[in-house]
Every structure is written in structure tokens, then in C-alpha cells.
Amino acid sequence: MRTTSRGLIAALALTPLLAGCFAPGDSDAGAGSGGRLRVALAVPPVQALSPYSNDATVLSKLSVAEGLTALDKNGTAEPALAKSWKQDGATTWTFELRKAEFQDGTELTAQSVVDALDHAGAAKPKPRVLSDVSLTAKAEDADTVTLTTKSPDPVLPLRLASPALAILSAKAYAKDGAVSPVGTGTGPFEITRLNGKTKATLDRFDGYWGGKAKAPGIDVSWVADGTARANALRGGEADIAEWIPTSQAKLLDKKTRHEVPSVRTDSLILNTGSGLFTDAGLRAAAREAVDGSALVDSVFGGYADPAQGLFGPAVPWAADKRVEVTGRTKAATAAEVKTGTKGRTLRLATYTNRAELPEAATVLQQQLEKAGFTVKQDVREYTQMEGDLLAGKYDALVFSRVTLLDTGDAVDYLASDFTSEGVYNIAGLKNTAVDKAIRAAAAERDTRSRQEKIMRAEAEILRTDAVVPLVHEQAVQGIAADVEGVILDPRERSLIDVDTHLK
8 A cells, every 4th residue: 555644735715616615415424524535636537537538647646546556655666456576578577466356346357457458558549658668468367467568668567557557347448438437446435426527426445455444435526726725725625635826825824734845847848840839949949038947936936946857856866867958959039039930929828727837827928028929828727728739739838747647757758748659749749869769768677777868868858949847846735634644745646545534
């Protein structure tokens, strides 16, 4: 089971807008009654909590579903549904399963693992965690699974800890490719009701292999507005509120405010595939125009550090291995920008789910306009714009990314976001040197050498000016004083487990 940290964050004050979000009747026990946990999450579901979407982290945050492995607090793979594993060759691994059952009463078997991983591999689009690997699963007997990759994958046990590779029961998978975690996971909490994009009810699953959870259930409300989440905590409407805006953090009681070093980096992503920023000189001009350090105090209230690259202080090995970025394209002058854009408007996007981003976009707009660009913002809730982002319909995006989210290994993030075939390549980057550098890092088994190659790949990416790192965030989580056992996770994958409960 995952390591917990006692006493998470508390922050949210009652407002008329949020009143009733956790009203009695949301569950059989009544929200907040009988020791049930009331949780305010920030990003509403995109695809009904499908593990193949950005919703996947909700399944791990709320301990609904599990993979073969999990990540410990140091980012090392530890047993989950697999009790042990071994590497049989460069491309073959054997996993021994523990005795466990799904929330619908069926037993976990090797074939159910094979079926779940096959569904993940066939998903359209493919989950980010599989963007750089081809995986074949085979049931050797009822409790043994063999996994084979086309090329060596030294971090396969880390990869299998991804929420996107959660093992669900057979009834989760529909013929049309849809997948539902409602009542089909193996975790200590079972989703019993999902009300669109606003609420979910979870009850304790007493058949959990890891022991009975201390809380009888969880009542979830998705609240996109950060101030409303903070208000709900302060007003006693929520027991746990994630991602407290920095503008609200210092208004919380210190006992409810928990600051967490985060692997989250906020950047300006430039669309290299179409529009203004196919011009390398204009990208360089944008890079020179923006100053992330100006955001640290004015926008983030000190809860951030100026960006040093794609990886910040919460990735401790990065600083000593960072590679100097050389060979960048010369930036266009303000006059050249105006000539090169020829009256075209720079379409700058960001989203409201992280309260600081719209304000950061306004600061960046002013900086870009000084450099000669004409800028128009498009600010919406993330789920309303993800499709357009991936389709390249914007010139630039102010983006907040958890760099070690999917596997705990940086290569996976680089592959999904910056390779030519990356499934989350919002920048539309297609660069041979970048692809080669990321492949080299992916093939490296030695940890230190792998880290060095990751930093070489970072330098190759930054050389293209497809991404301009701005700040490294410090997460603020809100937890009521009467809650124990909330997980403070720099990777933002865990929040509640069997030990989380009201005092």
C-alpha cells in the first residue's frame, strides 16, 4: 500500500455558489455523515472517468483502481496487483499476481490482466504511457502473466504503475471501446454512482485485498473554480480540497494549508505544426519576450520558482545534469515580428481549472505585445478545449504539466509530449534530433546514464523553442483539521487511501 502523510490541506469557504455541493442525499449515508469524506476536485471528468483519458488520475487519487505495480514515495515501483516480478530477458518480464477480487465480485486472474492491457493498447487514442512502447501480454497460468516489449523497456515496472493501465474487470469494457470504472476496480473504494461531470459517490469495498478502508465512503464534487474550492473548505462544505489557488492559500488556517513540492512545470507551448510559430525566428522572439520570473510573486504569490528547464527542484537529479542549450535560432526583432506576422493575430489559449493560468496569460500577452505580436486570448475550462489543443487550433498555450505523472519516469513525459508520434504533442513538434535524443534515453538501463540522456533530450527540445518553461509550481492542498492520512504527493497521483479518515 502507498505511503501516507498525516494531515493534508484544508481550504475552502462557503459561498452561495457552492452551497449544497455536498448536500445530504448525495449518498446512502448522506454526504459528510457517518465518517464519509467530502472531496472537492478541480478538473471535471472528460470521458466519464475512463482510464484512457486525463480522468485516469482520479482513479488513483481516490483509490478506485490499481495497476500491477504502484509507485512509492521515492518513485520506485512496488507491488500492487502483482506481488512480485522478474526480468527474464531484455524484452520479457514475468509478473506473479496476488489473490484479489474486483468490486463486481469476480476474481483477478492472469487472463483479466491480459484483457485489460490489450484494451489499453487498442484504445484510440492510445494512452500517453504507451506512446513509446509496444506491449504484448500472455497468461502463463491463472496467476502468472508474461509481458513482452518489441524493444528493451528498462522502466516497464514503473510504466505499469500508470493509472491509465489500471486493471478493471471484464464488464468495464464495452464493444464500442468505451471503458467504465464504475464498480469494476480492485481498490478500497468503489464508484457506485457518477453524476455526469459534477458528482460521484464512492463506497468502501470491503473485499479489498489490502484491508478495510477506515472511511466508509467518499462524496466527490468537481468544482472548477479554485476560489470556490477554497471557500468550501473554509466553510465546512468539504473535508479535502485540491489545488488551492495561491491567491487563497495564505487566507487559510495554517493547520489546513499544506504546501507540497511539485513536479509540475508551467510553460508556454508554441505550435510548431501550423500558424505563426512554424517560423523559428518568431518562436525565438516569443521565447525572448516572455519572463517567467515575473510570475513568481505577482501571479503565484511566491508559491513557485523561476523555471530552470522542463524539470524543477522537485526532480532533484535534474539540476546537476542540466545541459547548456546552444544553437538556438536568432530571435526576430519587433519590426521583423510585425512584418512576419503580416497582421495575423497570435491565438493564445489557457484554461480556468488552475486559477493562476488566466492571470499568467494576461502577463504573457503584455510581454508578447511588447515584442511586436498582436495577441488574442481564449480562456475556457480544460475539457472544453482539449480537442482543439491536440488538433493544433491555437498558436500558443499557457500550460501546466505534471512532468512525472504517467510513470514517474521523465522519458515517458518527453515521448508523449515532444516526439513526432507523441500522443500529447500539443506543440506539433516533429524534430529528428529530438526524436533521436528521446529514443536514446528510453533505451538506457543505467539510472544515472538515463538521467544524463534525459537532460540531453531536454536541451534538444528547448533548442527548438517549441516550449518555453516559465515556473515550477509548489502545490497547495487543503485539508480540514479533523482529517488524517491524506497523501501529499508531488506527482499528484495519490490523495486518499485506506488510512484516510475523519478523526
